[in-house]
Amino acid sequence: MDKLLISQKSVEKLSTRLSENSSVYCSGLYFSARWFVAANAAIEGINFIILPDRESAEYCAADLYSLVDGDKVFFLPDSGRRMERSNYKFSLSVQRTSAIGRLMEYDGQEKLFFVTYPHALAEGAVARNFTSDKNVLRLKCGDSIDREELLGKLGEMGFVRTDFVGEPGHFAVRGSVIDIFSYSDSNPFRLTFFGDEIDSISIFDCGTQLSREKRNEAEIYPDLSSMEDMSEASVPVICLLPPEKTLIWLDSAELYCKEDFYALADNYRKVFLQVPTGIQGVETVKFSITPQPVFNKNFELLSADIREKTEMGYRIQVYGDKKAQLERLQSILLQNGCHLPEFVEGKNIHNGFIDNEDKICCYTDHEIFDRFHRVSLRRTVERSEQLTINDLTSFTIGDYIVHIDYGVGIFGGLVRIRDDKNRMHEVVKIIYKDNDTVYVSVHSLHKISRYKSKDGEPPKIYKLGSKTWQNLKANAKSKVKDIAKDLIQLYAKRRASKGFAFSADSFLQTELESSFIYEDTPDQEKAVQAVKRDMEAECPMDRLVCGDVGFGKTEVAIRAAFKAATDGKQVAVLVPTTILALQHYKTFTARLKDFPCNVDFVSRLRSAKELAEIKKKLKSGDIDILIGTHKILGAGFEFRDLGLLIIDEEQKFGVGAKEKLRQLKESVDTLTLTATPIPRTLQFSLLGARDLSIISTPPPNRIPVQTEIMLFDPDEIRKIINYELNRGGQIFFLHNRVEELQSIYDILHRLVPDMKICIAHGQMESKQLEDKILDFMSGDYDLLLCTTIIENGLDIPNANTIIINQAQNIGLSDLHQLRGRVGRSNRRAFCYLIVPPLVSITEDARRRLKAIEAFSDLGSGFNIAMQDLDIRGAGNLLGAEQSGFITDMGFETYQKILSEAMEELGVETGLTSGNIKGSYVADCTIETDQLALIPDSYISLSAEKIRIYKELDSLASDSEIETVKSRLEDRFGPIPEELAALLMIVRIRHRGEKLGFEKIIIKNGIMILFFINNPMSQYYKSPVFQSVIESLNKNHDFELKQNDNRLRLVNRKVESLDKAYALLGKLGK
Secondary structure, eight states, rough: OOOOSSSHHHHHHHHHHHHHHHHEEEEEEOOOHHHHHHHOOSSSSSEEOOSHHHHHHHHHHHHHHHOOOSOOOOOOOOOOSSEEEEEEHHHHHHHHHHHHHHHHOOOOOOOOEEEEEEHHHTTTEEGGGGSSTTSSSSEETBBBHHHHHHHHHHTTOEEEOOOOOTTTTEEEEEEEEEEETTOOOOOOOEEETTTEEEEEEEEEEETTTTTTEEEEEEEEEOOOOTTTTTTTTTEGGGSSSSSEEEEEESSSGGGGGSOOOOHHHGGGGEEEOOOOTTOOOEEEEEEEEEOOOOOOHHHHHHHHHHHHHHTTTTTEEEEOHHHHHHHHHHHHHTTOOOOOOEEEEEEEOSSSSSETTTTTEEEEHHHHOOOOOOOTTTTTTOOHHHHHHHHOOOOOTTTTETTTTTEEEEEEEEEEEOOOOSOOOEEEEEOOOGOOOEEGGGGGGEEEEOOSSSSSSSSOOOTOOHHHHHHHHHHHHHHHHHHHHHHHHHHHHHHSSOOOOOOOOHHHHHHHHHSSSSSOOOHHHHHHHHHHHHHSSSSEEEEEEEEEEEEESSHHHHHHHHHHHTTTTEEEOOOOSHHHHHHHHHHHHHHHSSOOEEEEEESSTTTTHHHHHHHHHHHOOOOEEEEGGGGGGSTTTOSSSSSEEESSHHHGSSSSHHHHHHHHHTTTTTEEEEEEEOOHHHHHHTTTTTTEEEEOOTTTTTTOOOEEEEEOHHHHHHHHHHHHHHHTEEEEEOOGGGGGGGHHHHHHHHHSSSEEEEOOOOSHHHHHHHHHHHHHHTTSSSSEEEGGGGTTTTTTTEEEEEEEGGGGSSOHHHHHHHHTOOOOSSSOOOEEEEEEGGGGGHHHHHHHHHHHHOOOOOTHHHHHHHHHHHHHHHHHHHOOOHHHHHHHHHHHHHHHHHHHHHHHHHHHOOOOOOOOOOOOOOOOEEEOSSOOOOOOOTTOHHHHHHHHHHHHHOOOOOOOHHHHHHHHHHHHOOOOOOHHHHHHHHHHHHHHHHEEEEEEEEEEEEEEEOOSSSSSSSHHHHHHHHHHHHHHHHHHHHSSEEETTEEEEESSOOHHHHHHHHHHHTTOO
């Protein structure tokens, strides 16, 4: 898009005045039009823009990114000093450091923009001479530098050495590779050395630890934002601006004209975007800007406005980030027979406006659709989720781990043992009862997993060779098969019956979907399409939609309900509690208020008179959608024509209600929603029994909940509470000990005396508890002081701060669920975790807190909470007995056994599960005397070694092996011989598996391939076996032998692993 020029005469007048006066005043200039003007009238030099607060500064910077080409816009925030280390703080440090660094080095040659606010200017900056070579490292490809000297310099600059770089201020050394996370960039640098010469420089991704793009040079800055107070020569930021090359743009100057920095701006040229109050009689540059009309998602109004403006000669542009959203708008306008405006894709502005001077309308899609506009600022640090997950799942000595053949044991570390030829092998040591020990080869790590169970109780450890473990496995398998068979029969029965086939989408449906405040995620779109497809089919729908808190499951339900209502059918929405009934009622009515659709709800809050009225309307068909607890299944509630049943959290209903549901389901379309994640392997089993949609991505324009860890500091807590109350919000304060709630109440009451507090906990009577929460929902109280009782599905859009006291005692998934209670609307939400000093809490609790803070993005917690919640999910879906099995064998092993059971069931019933790999052997074991391991000189960290061994062990194809190889080269340098041999063994194992060999031995120059032990196996009738025999007859590379009823192939001239791989390649050709 060419740069759009608005109010050109006024902009020229502004530029002329600037050349004559030191201060210029504007009037009639509002909204994003201010930044169009600033971008066009900016001087060749520094354009320093000051706004009244951080939020408006963020929006201004985001608008300028769209209007100014190249990396010339810098956001200058405060340093976030009062925060503990968090993603958000790192972002502030990087943004502030890069802005101050750029200001110090400015040579007057280009046009730059800096956007800031008073709170950020109140903090000092280091003096201009600070960025000399003494304090900043400038490295180029081809430079020679002594590596020890470089590491010493990084230490002096305050950088900390770690195993892996995950946040600014870290550096790591691995062989010839040095990774450094400078404070001037949102991605870390990777330097590869050849001797003392820098061979290459690239930036890499913290999550994957892989290089993203090559660079010719790297500038390594220390944290300038934390040095300002320590530095003797700290100066105000404004003093870094060269007066002859700077223009200051001021917005709402009257709000900060008393601040210290304001007086320092006297020496600079200034543009006031509005005339400050108190200043009169000045000549202004007049603009004629009016706001974008409010359309309230009324597209007929929008079409009429576009027609009218076009006839008046206005040029209309609609800005939007996403192509899909603009296409959706285009199709709605075409349906309304409207002239299409220009669509500007990939660029967005915060406020639409009309420029009456040049007759230009700039509209925004988020205002047309009444959506929240989330800004994304440059140089934002994304903390590595992957590293956190690795940290949570890594093995440490003393952990319980499970071997699928031997059961639960204790991890004894990665050890080296010598074989009979005195050659070294790396193995994992597992200790069982009475100190029995198993050594697991690195080629069999897929058989072990970390023991995870819902209770922190230690598992039972059996003696090696006892039958207990095998019996436990067999028992779990047979029970799973029984459950799955029942489900599959039920599904078949439903498939055979006939239901109502709904008609295709109407125009109203498209309009409802377009007015959704958030953008649809791909998962959500798939779920909606699947639900519609099922509804339009003849047999009754039974679909389960599964997604985390706040992922838009309710939206899927609303669209399905509306589709049913437009076809004249009634909808019943079933929820487990009174509070949820009210909550859903509010959500449904708010979404459907502009559409011809009657929604009502039933709960114990309704009077007998109201209930009688509802029953009457329901029977006559005047109510389209009825929401309620299981009461609506009872006597007296008679639907005129029920077409769709929506069930929220089915597992929370009692047996009686479930039985009624089962009868209903056979003839009525059913949509079930659940926030309990379903274990991945169960998905396979359930696919044969139920249609499943999984929403695993959060809405893109939802703001992540800002999570901070803090100590119990009364002043800080008072500030947090007052901030939320001043913006008209409510607060959750969570303390998980009922007996201490009163004393916490007293403390909070002392801190903020005029705040209304209500207490809620699980030991109250259910009616009293519901009343308290309903009062809080209706805004009678400012703060809800409670236990973890609020974890269950409570949705209060006005509560956007949660303070969790003693957070170190709460499990990971609970923390994630609790944090999901805030951030449900389009306001920034905060979660504060109050803990004792980090030194005094357990390592496990520290890991949990680190994880929950790193996963601040909504939904990313799904990854971790999955590990915790999976366990509950499996128990809920498969019944309590299965939870017992999970406790005995740990979750991952249970999953493996589940998938084995499903495959066996597939063979028994003729229904193949989606998990069969197309090979006849489940596993091909390899024994070799070749040295195949990861040398310590290449990777010294044993947790990372085990992770890589496990990854290599689980690879499924040669292309995946190549990918892993190039990743290892990128992260650790050239592949050593021993590791190359290990990669070759993985390839040999794959080939062996495909050809049907159960075991391969490569020792002393001899290779022996063992065929499947079971002579009745289908393998011996398969084309694979046929082709192996044919190539034997052709090539004569192997001798075919049979001893003790086992068929094997032998070759006595195998000098290397490469030769072994090539020989296997000839077989089966």
